[in-house]
Amino acid sequence: MKNSPIKVLIVEDDMIIAANLSIQLTSLGYEVTGILPRGEEAIIHVREHAPHIILMDINLKGNLNGIATAKAILKEKNIAIIYLTANSDDATFELAKETQPKAFIAKPFNKLSLERTISLVVEQLKDVSETASIEENIEVLDDRIFVRHNGRMEKLLLEDILYIEADRNYCSLVTHHIKHVLTCTLKVMEEKLPSLNFVRVHRSYIINISKLDVLADGHLEIGRKVIPIGKSHKALLLSRIKTI
Template identity: 75%
Template sequence: MENEKVSILIVEDDMIIAANLSIQLTSLGYEVAGILPRGEEAIMHVREHSPQLLLMDINLKGALSGIDTAKAIKKYIDIPIIYLTANSDDATFDKAKETHPKAFITKPFNKLSLQRTIALVVEEMKEGNNSNQNTQHIEILEDRIFVRHNGRMEKLLLEDILYIEADRNYCILITPKIKHILTCTLKVMEEKLPKSSFIRVHRSFIINISKLDVLGDGHLEIGRKVIPIGKSHKELLLNRIQTI
């Protein structure tokens, strides 16, 4: 994980501080994903774009504090958070700890402390990726999947997935326009995908049941792809089709 590939979202309602942060982060080689003053906007941004790191002011103006915002975000996706705070009291610190932040930066901060703190967090993120290098980071929300690709999280709507095919320790995710090769097992995908839309029909295939074109005795077809139906999966598939 190189610095230039790390996307950082700034959530800060003081625009002078936010602009200063943006300039310094850019000069250090990081990508600034955006500057947002409100927690509600940050939640929407993360769900849509999934940056890799958050710089979050604890005392945001508006309905949500930085801590409230972090709690809401972590319900959907686990993103490392560094808090910015002018408060060093124990009560604020203890409340913030509940969201498991990676670090705190106390205002007013200087470039050196910012640089060192973020560098340490990025290194920890890198070590975490290396320790789990055989399993690709995948996040699935209500209607979309985020897949880590070239250091970024790419969005794909679940309704666009036709089927998923296993290839040893990889999964090939097929859409009408493109295929994605994921470094995870089919079992991991089966556990993550919503069972209302996806069903395993063979030891090597999961299908989007809404994309089913043809159902034969021992096979089915989706987009002209012939997919075998495993004997142990056939009854469940037939039951699901009857309930559609």
């Protein structure tokens, strides 16, 4: 992605709007992989050309509207969706949210709003790409993890970790004495750490269950840190507590 232009697919059944989009995107330095009026065509195109971003009209004509098309595409590939829409009703918005789009652009749009929106999405894609490359270098052994500190890799014993807190594409590994910040998602940390000791208790937290001090109805405490318990994670937490 760093050395090649961002590829954008336009799925829009108004050819005047689509052509205008293509001209503007090309002038901004993006590569337009196609202009398609139908969702079925978009699904096939994505398999062959793998764009980074799809500008998707919500109200496509034909058997598949934009939301249904996005759902079908996302089952096969993780591609950033930006919806184009003149329809701002709440029901449509809620349905579109289920596909976790990167942004919405309201029609009629101007070049500045288009440029800014896509630029923000491209930055998100770069963050994810850079994170993925670093994640591959995270080494977790049976009893330790190696973290970068002062320009070198240092060991951190797993038993010293109190909890892990997520902030977007970063994770903070907190001990009694120091906090290490890794460029890594919480999901990746959850997969790498031994599940016997480390439990996901919230969308933003994994705890070392051996360090648990207080368990309340909606939160827990480790040291003086109050950590919320997500409803979907509570049953797993309670089952793990029974095993220790």
